[in-house]
Amino acid sequence: MTDQQLVAVVNGKEISRGDVLKFLNDMGPQVAMQFQSPEGIKRVIEEMVNQELLYLDAIDQNMNQEPEFKETLEATEKNLLKGYAFSKLVEGIDAQEEEMKEFFQENKAAFSQPETLKASHILVEEEDKAKEIIQELNDGLAFEEAAANYSSCPSKEAGGALGEFGRGQMVPEFEEAAFNMEIGTVSEPVKTQFGYHIIRVDAKNQADEPDFEEVKDQVQQQVLARKQEEKYQNKISGLKVKYPVEIY
Template sequence: MSEHLAVAVVNGKEITRGDIMKFLNDMGPQMAMQFQSPEGINRVIDEMVNQELLYLDAVENNFEKEEEFDQVLQATKVSLLKGYAFNKLISGVTVDEEELKMYFNDNKHLFNQPEMVKASHILVADENRAMEIVDELEGGMDFEDAARSYSSCPSSEVGGALGEFGRGQMVPEFEEAAFNMELGEISAPVKTQFGYHIIRLEERKEAKDASFDDSREEVEKQVILRKQEAKYMEKINSLKDVYKVEIK
């Protein structure tokens, strides 16, 4: 279907399918997901019609001639111009393969894969209650069901899943237990400042040295960012020789 196809007309101005797509893209992916259904698209069309009506009313009432609007317009222009100048400055930054490999070799430790585990847990306030839940699990109760029914952690909504984490990301008692468990093992209650955790180890990834090929995408991001920052500061320092700066 053509993006130029009109989905609504307000006072002679067409709102097209392309306008709808741009409206959704400007929302960002997470927000736009809420409007992907036919009903959601209709809500977007209604809102775009509403905004166009509001714009026509503003023009009719000469809002653009008001002093307050001019102040907002000038502030918006300044903000946009700053962003445009920054993007224009860094847009030409590129890197070659030799730069990437040199950066990787000098910073290889940053890309090494540390030991990681994936775990789920059930969190309760009382040790006796934790022991009762362990007994239920040993009796065959499903761990995810137990987490949804008993856990006070927000992760209960996803069956207690905590996702993947490395050392230093959890409180010490929890980390010590999780990294010393066998796959599929369910722990005895582990006490932390938050209460008593029943942990199940889902997955383990051993530490692994990075390779350039596996790390190339992240290396490129970091090198480009560093070059952009350097170019930005070089420009700023040169401008300080042109314009007077006082910091009070």
């Protein structure tokens, strides 16, 4: 079966297999997956026929001559032309291997994975209460149970688990204590603006500095975006000279 094979004809308008495939592609892969069966293809063809009938009826009723339609058409055409003009402007821009490597060297920190850890905590108002809880933990009380029983933080519902976080995401006192602890250890009471924390470090992920090949695709995207933006801004600067602009 070729793409030109007809699947329907509506008032002389031919609908081919290729038209059906394009219709499916325009849906996007996730939606199109629902119509891959013979029954699904039949539904797509029926919908294409329905849309063609609706189009013919709209023409018969001169809807294309209505002022509201013309305004919508003009706005749509304008937006499409803007997008097309930008596509033509940046057409052919690519990222060379050397400039990608140079960009990577200059921006290594942006591609590095910072040190992170997973921790749980129990938050109480008084230091003495925190010390009592630590004693209970030392006597065998499970940390998760203690969090559920005593913590004032909503994380108590998850046994005190705070998930994974990096530096700069917690208050300084909490962060300093947590990042200096060993995995599986429980802290002494740590005072912050929120109260007293008993911290347990559950896991640590060391900082990772990837090599160029590991992040090459990301580097390429950023280099292309930077070059496209540069060309776009240069074009706009020239157009501002050509056409008068007033910004209020």
